[in-house]
Amino acid sequence: MTNQINGKLSDPRIRKLFESKNFVFLSSLMKDGSPQVTPTWVDIENGNILINTAIGRIKQKNISRDPRVALSTVDQNNQYEMVTVRGKVIEQITGDVAEKHIDKLSKKYIGKDKFPRGSKGEVRVILKIKPEKIFHMN
């Protein structure tokens, strides 16, 4: 944590942190304004950060109320390579795109073509996060 710089998602070292199997820790706001944080899979696309969750989960309810989020990840193999982001959820995407996207993440993280869905009727949703501030630390 000795060196901290403003970063961009296009920076190869930052990209790598998101493209590896590292979890990100997503923070959102509860109804009373207190923070919540949860580990989750992640993907990046066109300068945005994509999280895939299910409708009705705490984080989805939180960001529907207040879209402000923060997230951070470290390299599993070198925890001193780290990135932290503040931004907003600018879009929620459901439907076929979201269902296919969770399978893509499943492939990335656990090597399974099909995500082992938790419950019937689970509706997947992509949270598209536009980063506003990105700090890269190593």
Place this chain on the structure above:
Amino acid sequence: MTNQINGKLSDPRIRKLFESKNFVFLSSLMKDGSPQVTPTWVDIENGNILINTAIGRIKQKNISRDPRVALSTVDQNNQYEMVTVRGKVIEQITGDVAEKHIDKLSKKYIGKDKFPRGSKGEVRVILKIKPEKIFHMN
């Protein structure tokens, strides 16, 4: 993320997550109420979670304004073993105790007896977090 239970800090599996070299991701609130999240070292003691930072860092300023925090960690070697906590900073401790505590964390995380201090005049502070809700997921 299939199985989520209410947990206690005394649970051996939860203790292990905090006692291993895993980083925790601490979320606090910016002045405008938006969340911030940052990776950090951690320690537990007498049912509380201890973070060690320096006076004037973002997280220290944030929790001085609003003590509500959340934090989460996963096992570096099995990211599907995870814990997430919501709670409050109930005390800030500076002085000799905090200076010794950062050396303890230094020993734990990087095997160095003395923490390589970033700058002269850096004042270390322990943020003592009382957990209110603990969820263990695996």
